Amino acid sequence: MSFFNLGRTDEYGNQRRIEHRGRNLRASRTGGVALRTQAKAAGVNVTANTSTGFRVSGTPLQNTQVALQNGRFVFKGRYGSGPTKLNLSKSGVSVSTRNELGSFNWLKPNRSSAKFAGIQVRGRKAAQFQLVYMLLVAAASLLQLVLGLVVWLGQAVVAVLGLFYRLALATPYALQVLRRRLRNRRAEERMPDVEALFTASPSQWSREELLGALLLVFAGWGRGRKAVSAAEKVAPRLEATTETMLRVNRATLSRVGQRLEVARNDAGAEARLVPHTCMALVAQHMARVFPPEDQAEAMLQVDEFALNDGQRTRLQDGLLEVFSDFAGIRFQESRPGAEEQMAAIPDDPGAAADNGIDLNTATREELESLPHIGAERAEQVIALRPLSDISELTTIKGIGPKRLEEIRAQGAKVRDS
Numbered sequence: 427m428s429f430f431n432l433g434r435t436d437e438y439g440n441q442r443r444i445e446h447r448g449r450n451l452r453a454s455r456t457g458g459v460a461l462r463t464q465a466k467a468a469g470v471n472v473t474a475n476t477s478t479g480f481r482v483s484g485t486p487l488q489n490t491q492v493a494l495q496n497g498r499f500v501f502k503g504r505y506g507s508g509p510t511k512l513n514l515s516k517s518g519v520s521v522s523t524r525n526e527l528g529s530f531n532w533l534k535p536n537r538s539s540a541k542f543a544g545i546q547v548r549g550r551k552a553a554q555f556q557l558v559y560m561l562l563v564a565a566a567s568l569l570q571l572v573l574g575l576v577v578w579l580g581q582a583v584v585a586v587l588g589l590f591y592r593l594a595l596a597t598p599y600a601l602q603v604l605r606r607r608l609r610n611r612r613a614e615e616r617m618p619d620v621e622a623l624f625t626a627s628p629s630q631w632s633r634e635e636l637l638g639a640l641l642l643v644f645a646g647w648g649r650g651r652k653a654v655s656a657a658e659k660v661a662p663r664l665e666a667t668t669e670t671m672l673r674v675n676r677a678t679l680s681r682v683g684q685r686l687e688v689a690r691n692d693a694g695a696e697a698r699l700v701p702h703t704c705m706a707l708v709a710q711h712m713a714r715v716f717p718p719e720d721q722a723e724a725m726l727q728v729d730e731f732a733l734n735d736g737q738r739t740r741l742q743d744g745l746l747e748v749f750s751d752f753a754g755i756r757f758q759e760s761r762p763g764a765e766e767q768m769a770a771i772p773d774d775p776g777a778a779a780d781n782g783i784d785l786n787t788a789t790r791e792e793l794e795s796l797p798h799i800g801a802e803r804a805e806q807v808i809a810l811r812p813l814s815d816i817s818e819l820t821t822i823k824g825i826g827p828k829r830l831e832e833i834r835a836q837g838a839k840v841r842d843s
Contacts, residue, residue, distance in 0.1 A: 431544065440526060441544035452477075456546070490514075525563075530556040603801055609744065610751055612699055613706040620689050620703045633715055637724060638674040638682040639708050640749075645732040646683070647701040648742035653690075657683035663731070671720070671727045705745045709752035718798065718829060722755050754798045754824045782837045785819075786812050796838050798829045813840045 430453075431442040445454035452460045452475070460477035473481040483493035483500075493500040503514035509524040513531075520533040528539040528546070535553035539546055547555065631639075638657075641664075646656025661676040690700045712721050725746070732742065750756060783792050785807060793804035806822050807813075816834055819825050825833070 440541065443541060443546050444544035525556075525559070527556060527559045528552060530560065606747060606751070606801060609702055610706070610748065613703045613748060613752075616693075616696070616699055616703045617707060619693070620700065620707060631711060631715075632678075634674050634678050635682055636708060636712050636715060637672065637728075638679045639686065639704065640712070640724060641672065641674065641728050641731065642679070642683050642686055643701055643704050643708065644728050644742060644745055644749075645735070647686070647690075647704075648732065648745050649735060649739055650741075653683035653686035654680070660731075663734075667731070671724045672731060701741065701745060702748050705748045706752045709749045713753055718753075718755065718832065721753050722797075725749055725753075725755070751800050751802065754800065754803070754829070756794050756797060756800050782839050784841050785816065785838055786840060796836055797832050798825060799833065816840050 430444050430446050432444070434442045436442050443454070446452065450461055450463055452462055458477060460475050462473060462475040464471060464473045466472070469484055471481075471483045473483070475481070479496040481493055481495045483491055485491055487503075489505055490503040491501070493502075499516070501514070501516050503512075505512045505514070511522060511524075513520045513522055518534075520531050520537065522529050522531040522537070528541050530553065531537040535556075536549050538553040538556050539548045540552040540555040540559075541547070641660065642653045642656050645660060646653045649656075651659075657676075657679040661679050664672055664674055664679070665676070686704060689704065690697050693700045709721075712724070716724065729738075729746065732738070738746070783796065785793070790801075790804045790808065793799050793807050794801060799807065803822055803824070807819065810818060810821070813819075816838060817830065819830055819833065820827065
């Protein structure tokens with residue numbers, strides 16, 4: 427099937443020109459049948475052809491051919507890389523571009539060529555075919571460019587919409603964290619002004635007074651009551667309670683209530699900020715006096731005591747968050763049935779330890795479920811990643827060796843550490 431090049435393709439995958447090129451025989455549609463022989467000596471090619479005559483040729487320079495064809499001088503040069511090349515000859519200069527159809531001469535179109543199914547056409551018709559072909563290729567390329575641009579724009583729109591979707595999902599949590607940080611910052615700024623509440627020295631406050639302040643701020647102010655009137659109301663209930671952490675006598679409760687009201691009255695226009703500031707101070711001073719487990723237990727019992735008056739108010743939810751942040755304790759909520767409960771640790775510690783929480787891959791919510799890890803400390807843990815050992819948590823302010831062991835006991839780990 428190689429006879430006349432049938433079945434053979436060029437670099438573009440098209441049928442080669444239909445012709446026969448043997449050692450001494452040439453046969454084609456345009457050149458007819460001819461016998462030829464060729465010899466080479468001293469860098470010069472000598473060719474004899476029954477159709478074109480006698481030819482002597484050489485290549486003095488790369489891509490340059492000089493020849494004598496039947497006594498007529500011939501000069502040809504083709505220079506350049508890629509499909510477009512510069513052509514030199516005795517008749518002048520031209521530029522041609524090679525493509526799948528053939529070759530198009532930009533300066534001398536009549537020297538163009540085109541090939542269809544192995545049959546080559548030259549001259550004006552070839553130039554016309556080339557122009558039509560290049561217009562079709564240009565249109566196809568433009569269409570491909572437009573389709574590519576449409577696809578790119580579609581992908582960009584999907585990416586932007588996905589970004590907005592993720593932002594929309596994250597915005598409520600981000601706003602909640604921002605509000606919580608701003609509220610804590612305002613409480614910290616007002617602490618020096620309210621510090622007088624704790625007398626000349628905070629160490630003068632006893633455990634009982636701190637518990638009374640915690641109870642009156644949360645159960646009294648948290649429901650819009652004055653601390654003094656709240657002390658009078660809860661005193662009988664405290665005397666009858668079986669909760670060991672809430673053993674506060676009536677006189678202590680009344681004295682603390684009066685101090686709280688003095689602090690709020692002195693605040694004037696900023697009285698609404700005093701409950702959060704006082705709760706932050708109580709949490710900080712309790713952290714100096716109470717071990718972490720007693721701090722959590724005290725807040726749990728105060729919350730349970732307050733729930734006897736109904737579901738938490740929005741202010742009480744905020745006060746609970748302030749206590750959690752400044753005491754370094756994380757509380758979890760669950761609603762079995764219609765009753766709301768709060769817990770500082772998981773209901774089944776063993777299950778938490780078995781499942782484990784990898785500090786390098788856990789979500790922010792999973793980190794916050796660990797004891798002593800609040801919203802801010804969860805972000806600090808994420809900033810420390812990758813952790814090589816759980817002991818690196820002690821670089822976070824407020825997490826010492828004892829709290830580290832409690833975090834470890836709840837299933838926190840660093841895999842392969």
